[in-house]
Amino acid sequence: MSSLLEVSGVSVSFDGFKAINNLSFQIGARELRAVIGPNGAGKTTFMDIVTGKTRPDSGRVTYGTKAVSLLSMSESRIAQAGIGRKFQRPTVFEDQSVRANLTMALKGDRGPFAVLFSRTTRAQAERVADLAAEIGLSGTLDRKAGELSHGQKQWLEIGMLLAQDPQLLLVDEPAAGMTPAEREHTTDLLVEAAKTRAVVVVEHDMEFVRRLNCRVTVLHEGSVLAEGSIDHVTSNDKVIEVYLGR
Numbered sequence: 001m002s003s004l005l006e007v008s009g010v011s012v013s014f015d016g017f018k019a020i021n022n023l024s025f026q027i028g029a030r031e032l033r034a035v036i037g038p039n040g041a042g043k044t045t046f047m048d049i050v051t052g053k054t055r056p057d058s059g060r061v062t063y064g065t066k067a068v069s070l071l072s073m074s075e076s077r078i079a080q081a082g083i084g085r086k087f088q089r090p091t092v093f094e095d096q097s098v099r100a101n102l103t104m105a106l107k108g109d110r111g112p113f114a115v116l117f118s119r120t121t122r123a124q125a126e127r128v129a130d131l132a133a134e135i136g137l138s139g140t141l142d143r144k145a146g147e148l149s150h151g152q153k154q155w156l157e158i159g160m161l162l163a164q165d166p167q168l169l170l171v172d173e174p175a176a177g178m179t180p181a182e183r184e185h186t187t188d189l190l191v192e193a194a195k196t197r198a199v200v201v202v203e204h205d206m207e208f209v210r211r212l213n214c215r216v217t218v219l220h221e222g223s224v225l226a227e228g229s230i231d232h233v234t235s236n237d238k239v240i241e242v243y244l245g246r
């Protein structure tokens with residue numbers, strides 16, 4: 001399988017402390033991957049490097065069929081090239097409807113002004129309806145985003161990212177603060193999204209990771225400690241020692 005993203009031998013230090021240490025990581029074009037590891041393992045820094053927020057001291061990061069280097073690209077160019085990132089806290093426009101939030105997120109630079117004062121084309125309306133169905137918010141399109149539950153806001157934000165049609169989606173702790181039913185829906189949503197793109201999920205909740213039913217990468221001290229199925233990594237002695245506990 002050819003990789004969509006390839007990180008090779010990447011290191012980065014902050015004030016002499018190696019947060020990422022000779023890290024290598026690959027993900028295929030239609031793959032769901034969970035990234036786990038103890039606090040301070042380097043999960044956030046890894047995503048910061050992929051999205052261009054942090055520049056590594058050494059190593060390579062290449063992306064796409066032409067294997068272009070992301071290291072010389074700005075954060076906004078990396079986003080335009082199809083890498084989307086969902087942070088832990090949802091950042092939807094609370095005063096706008098779910099429909100307006102999704103419409104604004106569609107490709108084509110539709111800011112709030114354009115959405116409020118120009119007509120939405122039929123194609124855009126259909127795309128918004130499809131996205132709402134995909135994230136399970138079809139029944140809430142006319143409600144203000146601020147009225148949604150925490151879980152629904154997270155799904156709306158995932159929908160807004162999907163509206164940009166990213167090839168690689170990085171998602172930080174999507175299950176945090178969700179009810180069991182919301183977690184289940186989130187699992188389905190991420191599994192579905194990964195059928196047409198690569199999705200990396202950073203998550204601490206092991207039950208949630210198990211339900212994703214995907215390959216798992218365990219980070220520790222800025223490197224890959226173990227990688228494989230959930231059963232493979234959770235039976236690894238080193239993983240038990242540094243992360244899961246005995």
Ligand SMILES: Nc1ncnc2c1ncn2[C@@H]1O[C@H](COP(=O)(O)OP(=O)(O)OP(=O)(O)O)[C@@H](O)[C@H]1O
Nearest residue numbers: 014015018019037038039040041042043044045046
């Ligand atoms: N800008 C920075 N300056 C100094 N140290 C940093 C900086 N960013 C990260 N670090 C350090 O690098 C290490 C890795 O941090 P990172 O946030 O990537 O870990 P993490 O795996 O995401 O942890 P958590 O699960 O707690 O979110 C930590 O020891 C952290 O304190």
